[in-house]
Amino acid sequence: MMGYELGKRRSDELPTSGRLLAIDLGEVRIGLAVSDPTQTIASPSETLEVPRNQDGPALDGLVNAVGRHEVAGLVLGEPRQLDGSEGAPAQRARWFAERLRKRTGLPVALWDERFTTTEAERVMLAQDASRADRRASIDRVAASLILQSVLEAQRRRRTG
Secondary structure (H helix, E strand, O other): OEEEEOOEEEOOOOOOOOOEEEEEOOOOEEEEEEEOOOOOOEEEEEEEEOOOOOHHHHHHHHHHHHHHHOOOEEEEEEOOOOOOOOOHHHHHHHHHHHHHHHHHOOOEEEEEOOOHHHHHHHHHHHOOOOHHHHHHHHHHHHHHHHHHHHHHHHHHHHHO
């Protein structure tokens, strides 16, 4: 679990109880998933449609979602490249993480999201979802996969 502050990487420790909100950050669509208060189950929540290349409205929409879902911590998917290195999308995720920390006062953890969209597509194909349904839901399903992996790590942290 990695975080970001003032140009340096760090971990934000998420609370071990209370709802967590996961964010699959896209340029046009942002998928959200939320956990139950006991941090047992991740559920796809909603997809925010945002104007391309306008991070201000995207940030406002995320802050609004934080309030609506009454969360105790945030998980932001960090889109690493296959070799683990960073590109512009990972830098954008860190930028959002820092802004979300400042605007909400909540811990924000960055989480490696490699392959989550591919896995979400596979899950939806197995459920025989139509192409239109997959397009409408893929981002929030990917966010739920990110969140479920965080919940598993949280469970190990609580019991270990």
